Amino acid sequence: MTPKEPHNPSHEPTVRAFCCEMPADGDHDVLALLRRRDPRGFDLAYARYGARLFGFLVRLARSRALAEDLFQHTFLRLSEVGPSLRADSDLRAWLFSVARNAFHSQTRTLRVAARADMALLPAPCAVGIDPEVSLALNELERALLGLNAGDRELLLLVGVEGLAYPDVAEILGIDAVAVRKRVSRARERLAQALDAQTGIMSKSAVRK
Amino acid sequence: MTELDELLSRLRRLEPIAPDPALSASLRERGHRRLRRPLRPAPLASLAVFSTVIVYLGWALHFASALYP
Secondary structure (H helix, E strand, O other), X not given: OOOOOOOOOOOOOOOHHHOOOOOOOOOHHHHHHHHOOOHHHHHXXXXXXXXXXHHHHHXXXXXXXXXXXXXXXXXXXXXXXXXXOOOOOOXXXXXXXXXXXXXXXXXXXXOOOOOOOHHHOOOOOOOOOOHXXXXXXXXXXXXXXXXXXXXXXXXHHHHHOOOOHHHHHHHHOOOHHHHHHHHHHHHHHHHHXXXXXXXXXXXXXXXX | OOHHHHHHHHHOOOOOXXXXXXXXXXXXXXXXXXXXXXXXXXXXXXXXXXXXXXXXXXXXXXXXXXXXX
């Protein structure tokens, strides 16, 4: 973070600028470094996918504390297994797959019925974003958090992360056609949740 | 584009969430340490190989001594 930027205790907005997108030739550079047990490979993977993976986990787990545990588990697993990953491995799919498996295993073991922690939502007026757009994004975030874990997971992978259906299919261990159908149903439920939320908001505005 | 496709594109505008800098620093340090740690052979695998060799040698000795009493 540059010194000119305002203090942001939640570390939420303005992150996208620091996220490196996956290069066109994949993650060969990261995988080659990891195979040589070079810490720069770990750093590069962290810079490329750290914030995206953490955002995915916070929204999936709906708990920052649980997301932090799962995030650490995923990257420590990378430091253990990374040197033996194949050169043509899809690192992004691998990371998201480890993270979501850890989430499901954790919730099964602990029977965590995590309630949505609304405090983890990004600040309504992020720097440089139109307040109206920011409010709409906040509503979207709330509607997303209200969905079940399965729907949330799909919409996070396809919608927020922009992964293609075959990549999501690989992460979830199901076929791409099933992913397409499930995403379609999850999108409908999200739209319904948004409609319901808008209805509640307009009712409360009328009361005022 | 349907209304639902528009919904997906709106989802794409949600910001990534960065982990706490202290967490990042500690995680990177632990990750580096694990990465640098020399590989140790799995103790169970080594024990299994060692005991198989001993059992085989014992059996071979027993077999040979039975041939030439």
